[in-house]
Amino acid sequence: MNKYVSLDKRSKKAQREYHAKQRRTWSELNPVTRSVPSVKTYNRKKEKQRIGKEFRNGFDADLFLQNYIFLLDYDVT
Numbered sequence: 001m002n003k004y005v006s007l008d009k010r011s012k013k014a015q016r017e018y019h020a021k022q023r024r025t026w027s028e029l030n031p032v033t034r035s036v037p038s039v040k041t042y043n044r045k046k047e048k049q050r051i052g053k054e055f056r057n058g059f060d061a062d063l064f065l066q067n068y069i070f071l072l073d074y075d076v077t
Contacts, residue, residue, distance in 0.1 A: 007015060037043070 007018060010018070
């Protein structure tokens with residue numbers, strides 16, 4: 001029959017074995033705490049993406065030019 005020996009009185013090797021048995025894996029879970037960014041705060045990266053998207057879609061430049069040319073040709077007399 002083995003007598004119980006407290007953990008702090010065991011050898012380092014025996015302590016390591018004990019702690020190794022106690023550990024478990026997270027398997028599929030990721031223990032990192034995540035925070036959801038606030039929608040109200042200014043996000044420069046998001047703003048750059050929005051502006052880039054507008055320029056890729058034309059940024060309504062054609063409409064602006066058409067209105068500008070119309071105003072130039074418009075005679076106020």
